[in-house]
Each structure stands twice: as structure tokens, then as C-alpha cells.
Amino acid sequence: MDTPFPIGLVWLRRDLRVHDNAALYHALKHCRQVHVAFVFDTTILDALPRADRRVEFIRESLVELDTRLRELGHPDGGLIVRHGMAEHEVPALARQLGALAVFASHDDEPHAQLRDGKVRGHLAEHGIALHTCKDHVIFERQEVMTQSGTAFSVFTPYKNAWLRKVNDFYLKAYPVERHVAHLAPRPEAMRQPVPRLSDLDFETTNLTDLHIPAGESGAHTLLADFLHRIDAYGQRRDFPAVKGPSYLSVHLRFGTVSIRQLAREAHARMIAGSEGAAVWLSELIWRDFYVQVLANFAHVGAGESFKREYDAIHWDHGPHGHKLFEAWCQGRTGYPLVDAAMRQLNQTGYMHNRLRMVVASFLCKDLGVDWRWGEKYFATHLSDFDLSANNGGWQWASSSGCDAQPYFRIFNPVSQSEKFDAEGKFIRRYVPELAALSGKSIHAPWLVGELELQAAGVDLGKTYPRPIVNHAEAREKTLERYAVVKKKAA
Numbered sequence: 073m074d075t076p077f078p079i080g081l082v083w084l085r086r087d088l089r090v091h092d093n094a095a096l097y098h099a100l101k102h103c104r105q106v107h108v109a110f111v112f113d114t115t116i117l118d119a120l121p122r123a124d125r126r127v128e129f130i131r132e133s134l135v136e137l138d139t140r141l142r143e144l145g146h147p148d149g150g151l152i153v154r155h156g157m158a159e160h161e162v163p164a165l166a167r168q169l170g171a172l173a174v175f176a177s178h179d180d181e182p183h184a185q186l187r188d189g190k191v192r193g194h195l196a197e198h199g200i201a202l203h204t205c206k207d208h209v210i211f212e213r214q215e216v217m218t219q220s221g222t223a224f225s226v227f228t229p230y231k232n233a234w235l236r237k238v239n240d241f242y243l244k245a246y247p248v249e250r251h252v253a254h255l256a257p258r259p260e261a262m263r264q265p266v267p268r269l270s271d272l273d274f275e276t277t278n279l280t281d282l283h284i285p286a287g288e289s290g291a292h293t294l295l296a297d298f299l300h301r302i303d304a305y306g307q308r309r310d311f312p313a314v315k316g317p318s319y320l321s322v323h324l325r326f327g328t329v330s331i332r333q334l335a336r337e338a339h340a341r342m343i344a345g346s347e348g349a350a351v352w353l354s355e356l357i358w359r360d361f362y363v364q365v366l367a368n369f370a371h372v373g374a375g376e377s378f379k380r381e382y383d384a385i386h387w388d389h390g391p392h393g394h395k396l397f398e399a400w401c402q403g404r405t406g407y408p409l410v411d412a413a414m415r416q417l418n419q420t421g422y423m424h425n426r427l428r429m430v431v432a433s434f435l436c437k438d439l440g441v442d443w444r445w446g447e448k449y450f451a452t453h454l455s456d457f458d459l460s461a462n463n464g465g466w467q468w469a470s471s472s473g474c475d476a477q478p479y480f481r482i483f484n485p486v487s488q489s490e491k492f493d494a495e496g497k498f499i500r501r502y503v504p505e506l507a508a509l510s511g512k513s514i515h516a517p518w519l520v521g522e523l524e525l526q527a528a529g530v531d532l533g534k535t536y537p538r539p540i541v542n543h544a545e546a547r548e549k550t551l552e553r554y555a556v557v558k559k560k561a562a
Contacts, residue, residue: 077103079256081171083162084110085179087207087327088133089288090140092245094207099175100251107169107256108141109152110134111161112272115187123275125421125455126326129286132279133328134266136287145255152262155272159187163194169259172200177207177327180366181459182373208327209360210234210242210335213367216360223368224361225378227475231357243336282420284322284455291329294319295337302341305348312413312424313497318352321456322422324359331356362464365474372463375444382472384556387442396439399540400431401449403502406539408514409489410434412502419502421455426492432469433483438546440553443470471554482547489515505535 080103082096088110090096099106112130120127138151154161166174174195179188192202206212216233217223224230269276279286285293298318301308308316323329335356341349366373377383387393399405403414413427423431428450435446447466451457467473471481493499496514500507506514508528513520517530518538525532532538 077171077173079103079105079107079169079171080173080175081162081166081169082106082108083158083174083176084108084137085176085184085327086325087177088130088137089291089328089330090137090144090248091288092330092332093177093248093327094205094246095175095177097246097248097251098203098205099173100248100254103173103254105256106254107152107171107258108150109154109162109165110137111158112153112155112267113158113161113187114155115157115159115183117272117274121452122273123277125277125279125282125284126322126457127272127274128269128277128279129284129322129455130326131266131269131272132286133288133290133326136289138266140288141255144249144252146257148257148260148263149255150258150263151266152258153264153266155267159190159194162191163198163200166195166200167198174200174202176202176204178204178212179208180213180363182370208324208331209363210238210331210356211360212363214364216364223364225365225369225474227358227361230361230364231354234357234360238335238339243332243339245330245332245336278420282422284319286328288328291320291323294323295329295334299337301348302338302352303346303348306351307348309351310426311492312416312427313493313495313501317425319422325456325458331359358464359461361474362460365464366460372467373459377470377472378467378474379472381557382470385472385553386556387553388440389442393439393441396540397435397441397445399537400435400439400441400446404537405434405439405541406518406537407434407485407489407543408496408499408503408506408517409493410485412493412499415502417450417453421453423450423454424498426488428465429469430483430485430488432466433481434485436470437482437550438485438541438543440546440549443467443472482550484543486516486543503536506530 080099082099087093087095096108117127134151134153142150152165154165162174195202211234216230216237298320301315305316308314320329320334324331335353338349338353338356342353369378371380372378388396400414403411403418405411410431413423413431417423432443432446435441436443443466447462450462454462464473468475495511499514506517509517509520509530513524517525517536518532530536
């Protein structure tokens with residue numbers, strides 16, 4: 073790319089921002105005029121529910137992005153938005169604009185790889201190049217490898233190698249703002265505003281009521297708030313009723329904030345002695361870890377267990393399993409913390425990270441239901457759904473993935489509740505039918521005396537379900553179910 077292209081096109085995907093945007097930077101550096109586009113890809117959208125918080129979040133973020141582009145560049149500039157199959161829309165738009173190069177950030181998800189391959193082929197037919205670059209992680213693919221040159225499959229050695237490799241070069245921002253003079257005005261026929269949700273055949277959700285700010289400005293607001301709390305992150309992050317997390321996961325998912333900015337903030341504070349920042353940086357490294365797992369182990373993206381021997385486990389796929397799964401989905405298992413977590417997900421599109429582990433363990437190891445069912449449910453309902461992290465988390469919980477310990481990692485939903493929601497504040501918020509129970513009784517209402525239940529207005533089996541399984545018995549069944557892995561290994 074030594075010779076500048078007359079016209080270039082930036083195709084935004086999971087990088088919905090102007091600041092520190094790698095693809096936008098490279099386009100501005102190597103093209104005299106640059107257009108910026110986003111495609112509402114019907115290949116993805118058609119499978120989603122008509123009321124989907126993610127689509128609304130994207131749409132609101134694009135409105136802000138469009139304004140920002142016009143402020144920085146030409147008044148008639150801004151964002152070009154298309155609605156259709158990306159593999160057709162991107163090549164067609166590039167040809168209409170006279171672009172000789174299209175710039176985009178990497179996406180290692182299997183469907184994205186297939187899509188990008190088709191786009192690359194269609195562009196090549198017309199002499200247009202597709203240039204892609206790293207953006208949504210600090211290290212990707214084969215950038216951090218073992219001493220033997222293989223991909224890491226265990227987190228702690230990966231983290232140590234990651235920390236040894238990272239430096240200011242990898243954390244510095246791309247200076248997009250220096251080159252915004254190359255932002256081009258949109259052709260007059262393309263100066264339409266960002267489509268409304270109704271134009272896309274989607275409905276408004278409760279996103280506004282949830283106070284989830286979209287766009288770059290929303291991400292920066294959340295980050296500024298979190299940096300005041302980051303030193304205590306290690307002590308507060310596991311308690312769902314406490315304001316401990318950053319709440320930036322949806323922004324990381326759609327790239328309304330740069331991972332380099334977040335890692336730079338965390339790394340600097342860690343070096344300065346902040347234990348909370350060190351714990352948070354570790355969480356960001358987990359994110360990189362799962363992305364490289366997806367990139368280097370193709371069978372993971374194909375729905376197989378990371379440790380293939382775990383595919384020998386016989387899950388309850390019959391009517392009984394479906395009944396248990398439905399109770400889990402609805403937050404009607406009889407275990408208050410599990411139910412509160414699932415209702416939080418259904419009502420808000422978010423679930424606290426500690427609770428993601430609890431409910432995943434409960435589905436696989438208490439109910440004996442295939443982890444893939446839970447993974448798919450999360451994929452549909454989580455606003456911050458990311459294939460690599462979601463798959464990694466579910467396989468961790470089911471013990472089929474990286475860092476798995478099947479015989480020791482069976483979460484007790486009651487002890488988890490007593491430890492991380494001791495006063496029952498979180499449970500009361502999402503399971504209000506138990507609100508009148510004491511902090512001690514709310515964790516296991518089936519153990520509470522009848523008089524106390526009556527005084528609290530709780531009628532087990534009617535106002536709130538009895539436990540659908542006995543945890544102690546379920547644990548023994550799980551150990552039996554997982555024994556097939558030992559036999560297969562032997």
C-alpha cells in the first residue's frame with residue numbers, strides 16, 4: 073500500500089467508533105478520500121427476535137458515529153448504511169463509490185470468516201482489494217505462542233506470556249484524528265440518515281429504561297465512572313448486588329470503545345500498584361485468550377468440546393431434559409440465586425459474571441443438560457454476546473474446555489448464594505415473591521419452617537417452585553455421567 077488509493081471504503085463491523093479505530097486509520101493513511109459504511113447484515117439479523125437490544129444498541133451507536141464523522145470531516149460526510157447481505161452490499165457499494173480498496177478489522181468467528189471470504193472474492197472480481205487488520209484484541213491468532221510454537225490451551229501460562237510481550241507499542245492508540253481531512257463527502261444519493269429500527273423490521277426494546285448508554289460517549293461515561301472504582305474491583309466484582317464491574321462488556325463487543333485504551337488504563341494502574349487494576353487486566357487477557365482459542369482450534373467454533381473426549385458424555389436430551397431446561401430458562405428452578413440470575417438476563421440482556429458461572433454449572437452439573445443448549449440461549453439473550461467468550465465460559469463451566477476441573481468445579485447454588493448475596497439483595501430484586509424472607513432463609517426457602525413461609529407470603533409449589541433437583545443427588549449423578557470421560561481416556 074505504498075501508493076495511495078484515490079478512494080477507499082471502511083467497512084465497520086465490531087469497531088463502531090472513530091477514536092483509535094485501526095481500519096479507519098489505515099484507510100485514512102493510504103487513501104486520498106475515505107468513505108465509511110456499516111451493513112445491517114440480514115444473514116445475521118433474520119435469525120434474531122424482532123425486539124433485540126443488540127440491534128437497538130448498534131443503531132443508537134451508529135447515529136452518534138454518523139454525527140461524529142460529519143463533525144470531524146466534511147459536513148456532507150458521515151456514515152453510509154446499508155441493509156442486506158454483506159457479501160453483496162459491500163462489493164456493490166465499493167463499486168458505486170469507485171473505491172479501489174476496502175478496509176476492515178479482523179473477525180475470527182467462523183461465520184465471519186466465510187462472509188469475509190465471499191466479500192474478498194466478489195471484490196477481487198472487480199480489481200478491488202480487501203485489507204483487514206487487528207483491532208478488537210491486544211494479541212490475536214499466533215501472536216502469543218508457547219515456547220514450542222503451539223497455541224496456548226491453558227490460561228495462566230498464556231497470561232504470563234501476554235504480560236511479558238505487552239508494551240507501549242501494543243497499547244498505543246491509532247491517531248485517527250490526524251488524518252480526518254481525508255474523510256470524503258457522501259454522494260448526494262447516499263446522504264440518508266441512519267435507518268430507524270422500524271425500517272429494519274425491528275421493534276424498540278427496554279434499552280433506554282435500562283440506562284445502558286450507547287456509542288463512544290456511552291463507553292467513555294462508563295469508563296470514567298469505573299476508573300474511580302477500579303482499585304476495589306478485586307474485592308467487589310463477585311457480588312451481584314454491588315456496583316463492582318465496569319459494565320463495558322457490550323461496548324467491547326461492538327467496539328464502541330478501544331481495547332487498547334482499556335488495557336492501557338489497566339496496565340498503567342497495575343504497574344502503579346493497583347491490585348484491582350491487575351485483576352481487571354487479567355479479565356481483559358481472558359478475553360484475548362478465548363479469541364485465540366477460537367482462531368487456533370477450529371473444532372471449538374464448530375460446536376465441539378475443546379477436549380473432544382467430553383463429547384462422549386450423555387446429556388439429558390429427552391422430554392425430561394427439555395422440561396428442566398425450560399425451567400432454567402424461565403428462572404423457575406427453585407434455587408433463588410439461579411432464578412434471579414436468569415430473570416436478570418431475560419429482563420435486561422445482562423448477567424453478572426459470577427452468576428454466569430453459577431447458572432452454567434447448574435445447567436450442566438445439576439440438571440444434566442447439554443452445555444450447548446445454555447450457550448445457545450445466552451447467544452440469543454446476552455447483549456454482550458461474543459462467540460469466543462461465550463463458548464469459552466460455557467466450556468469452562470461444563471469442564472469440557474480450557475482450565476477444566478470436572479471433579480472439583482461443581483458449584484453449590486446455595487453456598488454460592490450465601491457467599492455472594494448474603495443479605496439476599498440481588499435475589500429480592502429479581503425474585504420479588506421471596507422478598508419478605510430473611511437474608512438467611514432466602515437462599516434455600518425449602519428448608520424454612522412453614523410459619524415463616526406463611527408470614528413471608530411464600531407458598532412453595534405455588535408462589536415459588538420447589539427445587540427441581542436435589543443438589544447433593546445431582547452432584548453424584550454428574551460424577552457418574554462424567555466417568556465416561558475417564559473410561560474413554562483409559
